[in-house]
Amino acid sequence: MAPVEQLSEQQAAVKPVLLDEPPIDREIDVERSSREPLWWVLALLAAAAVARLTMQWNVALPACNFRRLTSLPCPLCGGTRAMRSLADLELGTAVQFNPLVVIAAFLIVGWFALWTVDHFVERPILPRLKTRLPRWPIWWIVGGLVLVNWFYLIRELR
Numbered sequence: 798m799a800p801v802e803q804l805s806e807q808q809a810a811v812k813p814v815l816l817d818e819p820p821i822d823r824e825i826d827v828e829r830s831s832r833e834p835l836w837w838v839l840a841l842l843a844a845a846a847v848a849r850l851t852m853q854w855n856v857a858l859p860a861c862n863f864r865r866l867t868s869l870p871c872p873l874c875g876g877t878r879a880m881r882s883l884a885d886l887e888l889g890t891a892v893q894f895n896p897l898v899v900i901a902a903f904l905i906v907g908w909f910a911l912w913t914v915d916h917f918v919e920r921p922i923l924p925r926l927k928t929r930l931p932r933w934p935i936w937w938i939v940g941g942l943v944l945v946n947w948f949y950l951i952r953e954l955r
Contacts, residue, residue, distance in 0.1 A: 834912035837905045848880035870950040872897065872943050893953070897946035 851858060863871035875894035882891035883902060891899045915921035 834905075834909045838909040841902055841905050845880050845884040848877050849884040851877070852881045852884075870947075870954045872947040872950065874950055874954060895946070896949060897942060900942070 850856070858877055861871055861874050863869070864874060873895065876898040879891040879894040879898040880902075882888075882894060883899065888899070911922050911926070915923050
């Protein structure tokens with residue numbers, strides 16, 4: 798083997814490969830992310846079913862701990878009642894209880910619809926949509942929507 802001084806700059810810049818590192822299995826991540834809309838819509842349907850059953854069986858729901866401690870509603874207060882109203886297809890009542898839950902439900906259904914369409918078309922829509930939407934403004938928009946929803950709930954539920 799050649800001494801270190803005789804190695805070229807290109808050879809010296811080569812990063813050694815560690816054999817201990819596990820290989821990255823990209824197929825698992827692709828498979829999980831490709832079914833993510835399905836899991837979200839199933840969770841949404843389960844939440845609507847639970848909300849509907851609690852209403853039908855007159856099950857008392859636990860009180861919001863945040864509201865009990867601060868006397869202010871949390872950003873999700875009214876979410877169960879909104880899901881109950883959505884399960885009964887009463888959109889106006891659902892929006893009155895918690896607009897953010899209704900918006901989230903419609904976004905999940907829309908995401909699921911796009912995901913379903915992507916399985917039947919040659920040029921999928923979701924990958925193109927993901928490349929066009931930058932990530933950081935989405936989190937600012939979501940945070941702003943949560944704050945606006947919270948102010949609405951404080952004004953309405955006080």
